[in-house]
Amino acid sequence: MWNPLRARRERREAHLLEREAFRSARRLAREDVLVLGEDLAALALPADASHEVREHHRFALDGYEEASRMLDAADSVDEVDALDEVLQAARWELAAVRALEAGEPVPDRRGPCFFNPQHGPAVTTLEWTPPGGTARRVEVCRNDELRLETGADPAHRLVRVGDRHVPWWQAASASAGSFSRTRHSLDGHGPLVHAAIAEAHVRSGLGGASIVIHG
Numbered sequence: 001m002w003n004p005l006r007a008r009r010e011r012r013e014a015h016l017l018e019r020e021a022f023r024s025a026r027r028l029a030r031e032d033v034l035v036l037g038e039d040l041a042a043l044a045l046p047a048d049a050s051h052e053v054r055e056h057h058r059f060a061l062d063g064y065e066e067a068s069r070m071l072d073a074a075d076s077v078d079e080v081d082a083l084d085e086v087l088q089a090a091r092w093e094l095a096a097v098r099a100l101e102a103g104e105p106v107p108d109r110r111g112p113c114f115f116n117p118q119h120g121p122a123v124t125t126l127e128w129t130p131p132g133g134t135a136r137r138v139e140v141c142r143n144d145e146l147r148l149e150t151g152a153d154p155a156h157r158l159v160r161v162g163d164r165h166v167p168w169w170q171a172a173s174a175s176a177g178s179f180s181r182t183r184h185s186l187d188g189h190g191p192l193v194h195a196a197i198a199e200a201h202v203r204s205g206l207g208g209a210s211i212v213i214h215g
Contacts, residue, residue, distance in 0.1 A: 017200055018077075024159070025080040025196035026071070032087050032192065033067050035118045039094060040064055049101070056096040056106075063090025077193050084192040088112055091120040114138035115167075116157035117191050128154075130169060159199035168195035 045057060063086050070083040088111075096106045113119035114128075115138075122139030126148060129135040144154040156167035189197070 021193070021197045021200040022075075022077050022080070024199045025077050025193050026074055028159070028192050028196055028199075029067075029071055029074070029080050029083050029087075032084075032118055033064070033071055036064050036067070036087060036090060036094075043094070043097065045097075046101075053097055053100045056093045056100070060090045060093035060097065063087065063093060077189065077196070080196070081190050081193050084117075084190040087192075088117065088121070088190075091117075095120045111139050112191055113141035113144060114191075115140065115144050115154040118157070119143065119155070157195055159195055161199065168198050 040060060043057070045053065049057075067083050067086045067090065070079065070086065074080050074083060091112070092107070092109060099105065099107055107121055107123065110122045113122050119141040121141070123142050124145055125137055125139050126145065127135050128138050128140075128148065140148065140154065147154050156169075158165035159168045
């Protein structure tokens with residue numbers, strides 16, 4: 001039976017959760033822009049760098065500047081998603097610079113590392129089982145591939161839950177009851193927004209709200 005009070009409460013909770021997801025997404029995006037800027041600042045091109053290397057470096061700088069502008073203007077998760085795509089492209093350009101400078105071929109264009117998009121583009125797909133979870137296929141960067149091969153933990157992206165930080169996928173698991181009912185809301189969103197929505201579910205205390213992110 002339709003309950004107008006319950007429907008109004010659910011709409012209010014859904015709105016609060018959407019805004020919490022946006023705030024989380026924008027904060028995570030700010031962290032990503034900062035990390036990319038630091039990576040670019042730490043990269044010193046040699047005087048004899050090739051034209052190809054300089055072009056990839058220029059595109060990475062352009063992506064960083066564009067992402068910075070988009071961050072200032074962002075007002076929805078859709079806009080954060082667009083920013084995330086710019087960051088992923090810039091990270092690939094940076095990976096191309098590093099590869100060419102090391103005498104290696106330009107990397108394939110792949111999705112970002114599952115454990116933390118800040119690591120840059122993935123280099124392979126591996127089977128990974130989270131503690132207490134089920135095995136899944138994930139795309140990983142070179143460093144996390146080496147960690148997994150040696151039995152070490154991957155370098156997870158952490159999200160803030162209360163007074164502690166946990167891997168983003170763990171935040172998603174902690175809110176599994178509501179997260180499973182809202183999984184459709186993640187369709188079409190990138191990894192940064194996925195992490196933000198997982199964080200928002202736990203931080204908001206509105207685990208029962210069923211949301212669709214409209215942007």
